[in-house]
Amino acid sequence: QVQLVESGGGLVQAGGSLRLSCTASGRFFSINDMAWYRQAPGKQRELVARINSGGYTNYADSVKGRFTISRDNAKNTVYLQMNSLKPEDTAVYYCYADTGLRGYWGQGTQVTVSS
8 A cells, every 4th residue: 555645735826836745655665657647626637747767757738848747766755846837737736656556646735826
């Protein structure tokens, strides 16, 4: 079993920045992919950014050039640096981790960007 604890969400003005963190704990051998998803009211959950254990990353087109995903494998932690935030980035952001056996979700953290 893996537990994911997210932090760093909040309210920010458009153009501002936030940094999300997610730390995995529990019983697992290793974590392969880690990712951030988001879900806005009335919309489906969508992938924001993903990073594998080797550091390879991919991003949604809507956040390229503004968001950066990174991870510290020694701490089992993934980060999402969000810059130049826009009101359309408002959503609940979920951390995701894949151990190779199954995937796990965090509880979500609210990000609200005011115009």
